[in-house]
Amino acid sequence: MRNDLSKDALKRLYAVMLTIRRFEERVVSLYPEQEMKCPVHLCIGQEAIAAGVCAHLGTEDYIFSTHRSHGHCIAKGMDLKPIAAELYGRSDGCSRGRGGSMHLADPEHGIPGTSAIVGGCIPLAVGAGLSSVMQGHARVSVAFFGDGAADEGTFHESLNFASLKKLPVVFVCEDNYYATNSPRSARQPDIPIAEKGRGYAIPGITVDGNDVLLVHQAAEEAVMRARSGGGPTLLEFTTYRWKAHVGPNSDIDEGCRPAGAHERWLKKCPLEMFQRYLLEHAAVSAEELERISVRVDREIDEAVVFGKNSPYPDASELTEYV
Amino acid sequence: MPWTKIQADDSRGRVRFGGGERPERELSYREAIREALSQAIETDDRVFLIGEGIDDPGGVFGTTAGLRERFGAGRVMDSPIAENGMTGVAIGAAMTGMRPVFIHMRVDFLPMCMDQIINHAAKWSYMTGGRVKVPLTIRAVIGRGWGSAAQHSQSLQALFAHIPGLKVVMPASPYDAKGLLLGSIAGDGPTVVIEHRWLYDQKEGVPEGPYVIHAGKGAIRREGTDVTIAATSYMVYEALRAASELEGEGISAEVVDIRSVQPLDEGLIVGSVKKTGRLIVADTGWKVCGVSAEVAAVASEYAHDALKAPVKRICLPAAPTPASVSLEKAYYPGIEAIVRAAKGMV
Ligand SMILES: Cc1ncc(C[n+]2csc(CCOP(=O)(O)OP(=O)(O)O)c2C)c(N)n1
Ligand SMILES: [Mg+2]
Numbered sequence: 001m002r003n004d005l006s007k008d009a010l011k012r013l014y015a016v017m018l019t020i021r022r023f024e025e026r027v028v029s030l031y032p033e034q035e036m037k038c039p040v041h042l043c044i045g046q047e048a049i050a051a052g053v054c055a056h057l058g059t060e061d062y063i064f065s066t067h068r069s070h071g072h073c074i075a076k077g078m079d080l081k082p083i084a085a086e087l088y089g090r091s092d093g094c095s096r097g098r099g100g101s102m103h104l105a106d107p108e109h110g111i112p113g114t115s116a117i118v119g120g121c122i123p124l125a126v127g128a129g130l131s132s133v134m135q136g137h138a139r140v141s142v143a144f145f146g147d148g149a150a151d152e153g154t155f156h157e158s159l160n161f162a163s164l165k166k167l168p169v170v171f172v173c174e175d176n177y178y179a180t181n182s183p184r185s186a187r188q189p190d191i192p193i194a195e196k197g198r199g200y201a202i203p204g205i206t207v208d209g210n211d212v213l214l215v216h217q218a219a220e221e222a223v224m225r226a227r228s229g230g231g232p233t234l235l236e237f238t239t240y241r242w243k244a245h246v247g248p249n250s251d252i253d254e255g256c257r258p259a260g261a262h263e264r265w266l267k268k269c270p271l272e273m274f275q276r277y278l279l280e281h282a283a284v285s286a287e288e289l290e291r292i293s294v295r296v297d298r299e300i301d302e303a304v305v306f307g308k309n310s311p312y313p314d315a316s317e318l319t320e321y322v
Numbered sequence: 323m324p325w326t327k328i329q330a331d332d333s334r335g336r337v338r339f340g341g342g343e344r345p346e347r348e349l350s351y352r353e354a355i356r357e358a359l360s361q362a363i364e365t366d367d368r369v370f371l372i373g374e375g376i377d378d379p380g381g382v383f384g385t386t387a388g389l390r391e392r393f394g395a396g397r398v399m400d401s402p403i404a405e406n407g408m409t410g411v412a413i414g415a416a417m418t419g420m421r422p423v424f425i426h427m428r429v430d431f432l433p434m435c436m437d438q439i440i441n442h443a444a445k446w447s448y449m450t451g452g453r454v455k456v457p458l459t460i461r462a463v464i465g466r467g468w469g470s471a472a473q474h475s476q477s478l479q480a481l482f483a484h485i486p487g488l489k490v491v492m493p494a495s496p497y498d499a500k501g502l503l504l505g506s507i508a509g510d511g512p513t514v515v516i517e518h519r520w521l522y523d524q525k526e527g528v529p530e531g532p533y534v535i536h537a538g539k540g541a542i543r544r545e546g547t548d549v550t551i552a553a554t555s556y557m558v559y560e561a562l563r564a565a566s567e568l569e570g571e572g573i574s575a576e577v578v579d580i581r582s583v584q585p586l587d588e589g590l591i592v593g594s595v596k597k598t599g600r601l602i603v604a605d606t607g608w609k610v611c612g613v614s615a616e617v618a619a620v621a622s623e624y625a626h627d628a629l630k631a632p633v634k635r636i637c638l639p640a641a642p643t644p645a646s647v648s649l650e651k652a653y654y655p656g657i658e659a660i661v662r663a664a665k666g667m668v
Contacts, residue, residue, distance in 0.1 A: 062418065096451025105450040112417045112454050117441045123407045124442065127414020134370065134396070135419060154437075157407020164402070321452035322486050 005216070009055070010282050013212055015292045016051040017271050019299070020071040023080060026300050027070075027087065028248040035308065036087045038100035041068040045210075045242035048270035049174050050075035052215025053142060053235075056223040062110045062128040062141040064121035067102045068174075068241075069114040072144050078106045080299055084307030092310035098321060110139075118179070119145065119152030122171070126158045129167035129232075140226045142170045148179025150193045159200040159234065166231035170222045171202075173236045174209065180245045181256035197234035209237025210270040213277070240265035324365045328508065329533045331501055346529055352522040354496035355385040355461075358503040359423065361532040363393050366421060369507060372399040372412060373425030373461075382425055383463065383522050405434035409460075413443050413512075416458040421507055429462040429478045429516065436481075443512040444487030458513075459506040464555070464606060465519025466654055472642035477607035479554070482514045483584040483616070489513040489537040490584040492606075494558040496526045498581060501535030508534050518556040518606065540587035542594065546576035549600040549664050552591055552617050554580045557604040557636070564660035573668050583613050591617060592624045599630040600667045604660055609637035634663040 005013075024042045031040065043050070046068075054063065054075035065072040073083060078094070086093030087101050094106050102116035112128065115121040125143030132139040149155055150173060162169045173193050177184050197204030203225075207218045215237055222233035242265070244251035252262050278284035349357065362369045371386065377400050381387030390398040401408050405426070412422040426432060432439070443456045464477045483490045489511060493499040499517065506513035543558060544565050553561040558579045565575035576594050580586070595601050601621045603614035614635040621633055636655045644653055 064414070093451070095449060095453070098451045099449045103449040105454055107450075107454050112414075113446060113450050115442060117437060120410070120437065120442055123410025123438065124414035124417070126407075127411040127416070128418040129414075130411060131415040131418040131420045134415070141414075153404075154407050154410060157402070157404035158410070160404065161402055161407065161411055319486075321448050321450075 005213075007282060007284060010278060011284060011288065011292065013051050013055055013216065014274060014278060014289070015296065016054070016075050017047040017212060017274065018292060019080070019296050020047040020050060020074050021271055022296050023074060023300055024070060026304065028243075030304065031248040036101070037089055038087065038102070039246050040087070040101045040248065041246050042243045042248065043068050043071040043241070045265065045270070046174055046176060046239045047071055048212035048215050048274070049172065049209045049237045049239060050144070052212045053170070053172055053219040055216055056219050057110070057140065057142065059110055060137070061139050062112060062125065063144060064112065064125040064128070064142070065114040065144045066118070066121060066146060066149070067114075067116040068146070069104050069144070070101070073104045073106065073111055073114070076111055077109045078104070078111060080303035081306040082106070084303040085310045088307040088310065089312065090307060090310035091313045092306070096321070097313040119149040119154040121145065122149060122154050122158040126162045126167060126169055129162060129169040130165065132168055133165070138168070138227050140168045140170060140223050142172055144172045144174065146179060147173060147175040147177060147184050147193060148187070149173070150196065151179070151187050159197065159202055159232070162232040163200045163202045166229065168226035168229070169232040170219070170226055171232060171234045172219075173234065175236050175238050176241045178241065178245070178257065192236055194234055194236035202232050202234050204234035204236065206236040206238065209239035210268045210273065212270060212274050240268075242266070328365070328504070330505075331533050331535050346527040348525045349496050349528040350522065351496045351499050351517070351524045352384040354500040354528050355503060355517070356387065356389070357528070358500040358532070359386065359389060360392070362423070362504060362507045363389070363397050365532060368419060368421040369423065370397045370399060370420060371423045371425060372401050372408065374401050374403055374427065376400065376425050382427055383519065385522075386425065405431050406438050409435035409438035410442065412458055413438060413446070413456055416456045417446060417454050421457045421459075423459040423461060423507060425461045427463055428474055429464050430473050430476050432460070432462055432478065439482070439488070439512070440485050444485045447511060448487060455510045456512050457510050459503070460512065460514045461503070461517065462514060463517050463519055466643070467520070467650060469645040469647070469650070470643065471645040475643045477638070479516050479583050480607055480612045483613060487511065488584060489582070490516065491537050491582045492516045492555040493581065494518075494521065494555050494579055496524055496528050498535060500528055501533050502537070502581070504532055505534035505536045509536070513537060516555065520556050537582045538585040538587060540581045540590040541579045542576065542590070543579045544575070544577040546574040546598065548574045548598055548668050549602060550576045550578055550591070550594040550598045551602045551604060551660060551664070552578040552580055552594070553604040554583065554613060555606050557606050560656045561604050561660060564657045564664065567657065567661050568664050571665070573664055575664060580613070580617070586616065586620065588620050588624065591620055595621045595625040596628040599628050601629070601633045602636060602660060602663050602667070603633065604636040607638060608640060609635055610640055612637055631667040634667065636660050636663060
């Protein structure tokens, strides 16, 4: 593992990953109350990708995401309160209760939005990249999407145009090997998704997405290439979703994904691996990690209270914002 | 915000339709569109045009001819043949500060982009609680004739008009073509501007400066007392011809140019029907679940007591467009069908 990151940077990465993990775990524990009345697609097990990529982005840079977007939005700097309120369908939600878990947005933090249409956001990210070039600022645009989205035409159309115009776009594929219950092997020929970049003259690389330092390193190069006019990069991060495709439960008993693989991936927990690294190789103390943990939990507590106390949107505003 | 300085014409039909006695210079429909695009690019740095072959010498029926030479490939951009993805690109640009105009030679290519138009462009404002807008203009051309057949001459306005969050306008005159197009580009949401191929040579007086017409306003093109003919796009001309013929037979027809399919100018239609007591709807599209059905429903809901006869609809039969000229003739209704319908009602 690399060790050129400052201790502060490492701790920030850890805090982001932990926030995502704990936030999602809180959703798991609160969901049975049936107060979050919307489908939730949790990213537990995949936190390193959001954290490692967004570490290179400023507030003005753009990210676009999918149905599984909580982690990306948190990593991009979005406040937890409007996220929680949105999951509760309240008027202080980031989308004023019109979006729900699948449509988080926060333009002030460079999150124009998230689409729950598989592959839907990829061209939007390319459009933001085009916009960035046309307006002459060096904003980078990141498209987060799953391996399933690489089945879609929009993926290919987007790579083609981004490469043609050398746009400042980073394509980030979170390859968790499944699209709902359908394995990638049933949907795509057996080549790494990153290699599909070659057909469009886009550099692609496959990286262990559970190792946040490897993610960080790969993303750094891609973001720098984009920012300096070198065009797009396709990053494929291999990872695994711990929970069911949708909802707070495990799907391990459903038999769609082999139990052995699940066990193996649980042992590759991105958070535990990074924690061990910090303690053993980065001179971060257990007390420091504990302080982060306490702070994260408090922020989540506050967000949940905020969300639950926010009023519901009034029925009289049903057709507002159309 | 350069658009706020531009005059809005929200009157309904200030302009005499079909050219003639206007003091200003005359422009064809195609020239009016080209002028609108040039003025939009000049007025607002955020505007750019994109579409397949829009920089060809032909320039999309002449509507974009010469613009690439004038404004450069950065503002007038050829596009890969990837309609859905490129619509997404345009949407992404729109939500991050640009005002793209996506131009399609045929409306028939837009089914390729339905995901991006329906699930993204139309939804984004609502899904983000109004925080992110999509000021995107989509120009699409409809038309008929010369054996264009089933995949090159559809009239799909109803598909778009069904979707909340989309505006759909169908200019019939050069004046409207310029104003509605500029109104769309100046607006905050996605608008589909549907042009008819047979209208590109129409001429009328068009003001030289930029002006905007906002979606949502129809126009009375001819006043009458016995029957209202509400028509879209090219069918407005058939309706006007029918009205002249009916006049000779002692029937006074009022012609409403629908202009904006979504939002529909319900007030104008209802007002006219209350006056005449009879309604014929003439649309370039199919009858079933089409624009004519919506207009008829509006009359039934809000002017029922005034109706002296059942509403008649002059639209396309439920079949794809044929190629053979004999079948085309049977396929497209026109002045005769409108006249017949009116005579049967009065
Ligand atoms: C266009 C479209 N097709 C199908 C679906 C249903 N669907 C929702 S998520 C999903 C799987 C997506 O898989 P992937 O892109 O790998 O993301 P992951 O869920 O693994 O994060 C599918 C098929 C959809 N939302 N949109
Ligand atoms: Mg997947």
